Amino acid sequence: MSLLFSSAAAYSSARGQRQALARVSCCHGSWRSERAPHLPSAATSRVQPRAARLPWRMGTDAPPRSAEPAPDWDGHQTLPRSHKSPSFPPDGPESTSDERTRVLALANENEPERALALCTTLYQRGVAVDTHAYTSILNAYRHRGDADGVVHVLGVMAARGVPASDVTALLAFRALRDARRADAVVRAVQLIESSGGTIGLRGWSNALSCLAERIRSLPASHPDLDTYTKAGWTVLARMQRMRQHRKPNAYVFNSWMAMYASRGDWDGAMAVFGAMVAGARVCPDVVSYNILFECLARRFARTRVPAERDACRKLEAALVESMRLHGIEPDARTLSAQLRLVEHDLHAVRAIERRALWYGVRLDSFYVNALIDAYARIGEPAVAATVLERLAVHHDQCQAAAAQGRFSAETAACPTALPPITAYALNGVLKACARTGDAERAWKLVQGMEERFGIQPDAISFTCAITAAGKAYATTLARHLYEQARERLSDKANVRLATAAILAEHEDPEPAIRVFERLLRDAEKLPSAGASLSGSSASGFMDLRVPVQALVRVCGRARAPARAREIILAVKRRRLCFIDLTYYQSFMKGVQESQERRRKQGIRDLTPLSPLSAPSLYLLKLECTALGDTPKIGNYGSSWTIR
Known part of the structure; x- marks a missing residue:
């Protein structure tokens, strides 16, 4: 009796207790009369076989839908439930x-x-x-x-x-x-x-x-x-x-927070972060912090004010501490954004590398590219090349193991553990070479890109290599790289490539003028040049301000203000671009570069320019100050000459 009572009382719901008490009362009528008077007696209750207790769809004799409802265990009939959908009346018919x-x-x-x-x-x-x-x-x-x-x-x-x-x-x-x-x-x-x-x-x-x-x-x-x-x-x-x-959850808020991060709006991103943490009581995840780090990196890259950059670094330290308090470990995207916030600090880059090893971060292309870019900004092309060489050697070992059929747990994880070598990583090493003027390393890397890595050099690769050759005063090598770029690239009218080739000429403006004339001829052959000439579309418009300023700067290195004035007059005559005082500043910058180079060579100049060039310098400044005509879009012209 106690066993039956304990098994019946084990049910938590009221319906389960009533059914259990009903089964007990069927076997013990006297107990039912004392403790459950509302239950039917043993004489009136019937124990049906299992086939009869199955739903009507599973039985052999399925009752029709319009049949009378069977009496419940307490003797009352179960009325059919009315349709309680708010869109239809309760007595309406159901959908067939x-x-x-x-x-x-x-x-x-x-x-x-x-x-x-x-x-x-x-x-x-x-x-x-x-x-x-x-x-x-x-x-x-x-x-x-x-x-x-x-x-x-x-x-x-x-x-x-x-x-x-x-x-x-x-x-x-x-x-x-x-x-x-x-x-x-x-x-x-x-x-x-x-x-x-x-x-x-x-x-x-x-x-x-x-x-x-x-x-x-x-x-x-x-x-x-x-x-x-x-x-x-x-x-x-x-x-x-x-x-x-x-x-x-955090996934919902991250999509809205990423919008503010893409625009570099730190206040908006933090407002969404506060609404997620304080308002919705949702714990942020690593993606949330990655979005905030990305927003900081964009804000850091757009500003040049030292105070704002210091504020970005302080906010980065606060985010790192917040991640530690929430127990969130950084991933490759987190460390990539932190590397973008480093400038001229080799110890900070080393510390981020140690964090990656400590947390066991799985390296991806974003992290490797950010690491190489960080070393390029610091001016360490040798270290950036070491990172690339490490990836290349590991990749060669994996390919050799796959060719010989030696597959172990460590070897099988190699292709997925390390990211592939991309053109962005190679260009990052070339940027480091361009910053430091390492022309020899840049030349070897450009020549071995397609042979060793199977990646063809693009316009950015040749531009960085030409810039490195120009900083190393290797004018012949820069000219050879420019000719090679024109042969291998389909986009011959590349402004940045031509600007790098112009700046590689130091004290002779005539080769630089020839490079600019070839740029104009290539621009005239573009398919969009005709639309630009007609004025119906500005898609083919090419901004020639930078190469013209580079031409004037080379004239400043050669200390030839008269030649620079001729270039300004020709540009005004052809209406290629606007002329303002920045061109005169570019000329003076070229003069300072020439003076600095002579100082390194042991030649001391009392005056940067000779007194005989003072009238030409004054006329150059007048031409740069006077307002010219509005530039005509697409008016490049193959007959452009400097007289």
Whole structure:
């Protein structure tokens, strides 16, 4: 008796206790009369076989749907439950399988208008149409790319009281995101909320991503920028209001935070971070901190003010401490962003490398490229080349092991543990060579890129190599590299490449003028040059300010103000670009470079220019100060000459 009572009392729900007591009373009628007087007696209760207690669909003799309900265990009849959907009357008929199949078939056949019309007909007849049917219609509009149709389906569901599911919301926001209809996101959220539906985490993320992509595409002075920003914060507020259905996670906030990080808006990114941590009580993850580090790196790269750069480094230290307190370990993206915040500090780069080894960070291309760029900014081409050589040797060992068929646990992990060597990494080493003037290393790397690594050098590779040769005063090597670049590159009218070749000429402006004339001839042969000449399109416009300033700078190195004035007059005559006082400053900068070089050679000049060149220098300054005509877009001309 006690065993039966203990087994019956083990049920936690009231229904389970009543059923257990009913079974006990069937075997012990006297106990039922004392402790459960409301239960039926042993004489009235019947123990049915298992086949009879199965659902009617599984039995052999399935009762019809209109049959009388069987009496419950307490002798009362169970009344049929009425349909309590808010969109249909309680006594209305339920939807049949044929009608629902017709709606789904029309939606799958990409005919959402007919399917929606059939749903309207069924609604007028009082036939229930579930959320799945409306979701199929919405998906048909999504595949068609009709964002207005998607919003219309959400409006119909809200008017008829059909609650939208997580899948419905996800498909709706994906459709708006694919159609780039950020203006309809807030309206879609309002309709889903008014219908009593729910929005999942992926739905919220797609809604915020749609707004974030639209904001990224707008310039900083666009009038609709504030409108879309307020819409994003409205979506976040509504997500907080509906969080009783499902608590948001960091993934939802990261998409909105990344928008501010892409624009370098530290205050906006921290506002989203505060709303996530303090408002929603959501713990940030490593992606959240990576977004903040990326925002700091963009802000650090855009400013040249020492105080702002010091503030960025202090904020970086605060973020590192916050990650430590939250117990979040950095990954390769975190360390890559930290490497971008390092400038002229070799010990900081070494410390970040030690952190990568301590946490066992799996290296990727972003980390390797950032590490090589950091050494390039510091001016350590040898160390940057060592990092590249380490990757190359490891890659060769993995290929040799794969060719010989020797596969061990360590060897099999080599191709995935280390990132592949890319053109960006090779160009990073060439940038380090360009900063320090290591012409020999740059020449060897450019010549061995295709042979050893299977990567063809691009315009950036040749530009860095020519710059390194120019800083090493290897004019012949710079000219050879420029001719090789013109032979191997399809884009011969490259402004940066021509500027590097012009600056590689130190005290002879005539070869630099020939390089500029070849640039103009190549620009005239471009397919977009005709459109630029007609003025119908500015896509072929080439900014010639930098190469012209480089020409004037070379004239300053040669201490030839008269030749620089002739160049300025020819540019004004052809209306190639605007002329202002910066060209005169470029000439004086070339004079200072020439004076510095002579000082290193032991030659001391009392005056940078001879007194006889004072009138020409004065006329050059007048030409740079006087306003010229508006430059004509695409007016390059093959007959451009300096007289």
